[in-house]
Amino acid sequence: MNTASVSLGASTSLQSRFLQLAMAGLLGIFVIGFTGFSHIEAVHNAAHDARHSMAFPCH
Amino acid sequence: MSVFRNVVFVAAIAGLLAGLVLACLQAYATVPLILKAEVYEQAAGGHEHAAAPAAPVADAGTNAMSSAAPAPAAAPAEEEEGWAPADGVERFSFNVLSNVVTGIGFALILVAFSEFAGGIGNWRQGVFWGLAGFAVFTLAPGLGLPPELPAMPAADLIPRQAWWISTVVATAIGLALIAFRRSLPLTVLAIVLIVAPHVVGAPQPASYDTPIPEGLHHQFVVAVTLTNLVFWVVLGAVIGVVRGRFTGQSSSLRDSFA
Numbered sequence: 275m276n277t278a279s280v281s282l283g284a285s286t287s288l289q290s291r292f293l294q295l296a297m298a299g300l301l302g303i304f305v306i307g308f309t310g311f312s313h314i315e316a317v318h319n320a321a322h323d324a325r326h327s328m329a330f331p332c333h
Numbered sequence: 334m335s336v337f338r339n340v341v342f343v344a345a346i347a348g349l350l351a352g353l354v355l356a357c358l359q360a361y362a363t364v365p366l367i368l369k370a371e372v373y374e375q376a377a378g379g380h381e382h383a384a385a386p387a388a389p390v391a392d393a394g395t396n397a398m399s400s401a402a403p404a405p406a407a408a409p410a411e412e413e414e415g416w417a418p419a420d421g422v423e424r425f426s427f428n429v430l431s432n433v434v435t436g437i438g439f440a441l442i443l444v445a446f447s448e449f450a451g452g453i454g455n456w457r458q459g460v461f462w463g464l465a466g467f468a469v470f471t472l473a474p475g476l477g478l479p480p481e482l483p484a485m486p487a488a489d490l491i492p493r494q495a496w497w498i499s500t501v502v503a504t505a506i507g508l509a510l511i512a513f514r515r516s517l518p519l520t521v522l523a524i525v526l527i528v529a530p531h532v533v534g535a536p537q538p539a540s541y542d543t544p545i546p547e548g549l550h551h552q553f554v555v556a557v558t559l560t561n562l563v564f565w566v567v568l569g570a571v572i573g574v575v576r577g578r579f580t581g582q583s584s585s586l587r588d589s590f591a
Contacts, residue, residue, distance in 0.1 A: 286336055294337035295445045302344070302441025309435045311494055315415035322417070323424070324356075324431035327363040329471060329480035329557050331493035 340448065343575050344440035351568035352436030356429040358563060362556040364428065367482060370545050370553075374484035377544040439466065440568055444576075446505075450513060455577050456570040463569025465508055471561040473504040473527070477535030480557035482550055485543050488536035500530040 286294070309321050310330040318325070318332075325332045418427040443466050444453070453459045474497045481487055503526045510523035 291336050292449075294335075295340065295448050298337050298340040298344070298441050299445035301341070302438045302443075302445065305434060305438030305441065309431055309438065313490075316417075319415060319417035320427045321431035321435075323359065323364050323367055323428045324435060326367055326480065326482065327355075327359045327557055328435065328561060329475050329478070331478055331487070331490060331497050332481060333483070333487060333490065 336448075339579065340441065340444050343572055343579060344444045345437055346575050347444070347568050347571040348435075348437030348440035349433055350436075350571050351440070351564050352433035353429065354567050355436065355560060355564040356432040358560040359428065359432070360425065362560050363553065364425075366549060366553045366556060369549060370482035370484055373544040373546075373549075377484060436564070436568065439470065439565075440572060443568065444572055447572075450509075452580075453569065453573045453576055456573040459569035459571070459573030460566050461569070462572070463565040463567070465512075466569065467562050467565035469501055469505045469508060471558060471565070473530070474500045475554075475558065477531055479550075479554050482545050482553050485545055485550065486538035486541055488538050492536040496530065496533075496535045500535075503527065503530050 308317065310325060310328065312318065322332075418424040443462060447453045447462050453462050477500065478487075478493055478497060487493060507523040507525075507527035510519045510526070514520075
């Protein structure tokens with residue numbers, strides 16, 4: 275579908291590339307989990323308006 | 334670790350920009366409605382975090398299965414307000430910060446996912462990827478769990494979060510099957526995946542009584558949906574531009590599905 279030359283980080287092996295992409299995706303999921311889903315009261319209050327405005331399940 | 338570093342770099346720039354745009358849009362479109370709703374909330378007797386009777390977590394499955402079944406009634410949890418940003422500049426600043434961080438989170442997911450499919454080559458491909466993200470993260474979960482204002486009734490938080498995540502995952506897999514597998518049976522499976530969470534149904538509150546006027550809520554749903562549409566399109570487009578600059582070349586449009 276795509277040659278390595280147009281990919282980010284052209285010189286890495288396919289397996290390493292897969293792992294690194296998966297890690298980046300997991301980091302994103304972790305970040306979303308923190309800002310959008312965390313039950314910690316202070317985090318909820320800090321992100322309150324953003325949570326409502328992004329339609330995360332809230333309260 | 335060059336791939337990881339590059340993905341984080343592109344996602345950070347795109348998330349920062351799109352998050353700032355979203356925060357500005359929210360300041361005009363959604364936050365004023367939230368503040369209005371909080372007036373109704375105060376009038377109705379304080380900040381009711383658990384306005385709806387809290388269903389036991391164990392009921393999550395059954396609750397989601399039958400959307401019509403009311404959750405068992407329980408006393409609303411007494412919740413003492415913890416630290417919260419003070420109204421005004423502080424609250425606005427934390428909203429900007431939250432939007433930027435959330436934007437970077439979504440950008441990481443979008444960049445990582447799109448790299449598996451060859452990467453977002455330019456701003457126009459980015460717009461299509463952004464629309465896909467909008468469908469997955471805003472439209473699909475928003476059908477069952479519309480954006481809610483403070484003081485609106487809702488089922489217990491955990492089942493709703495579980496339904497939200499399941500819907501996002503199912504919709505993402507469905508769209509990917511349609512876009513990247515040119516096969517009729519898989520496309521049928523994709524539609525089934527996209528429809529399934531809504532057949533199961535989102536967890537519903539036991540009662541829909543709310544002090545919030547319906548007009549206000551409708552306005553809020555429209556505002557949230559449109560601001561998130563802009564957010565996702567900006568996010569995708571910026572990823573396309575930054576990634577193109579970064580790799581020094583952009584794949585031509587005809588090579589992509591867009």
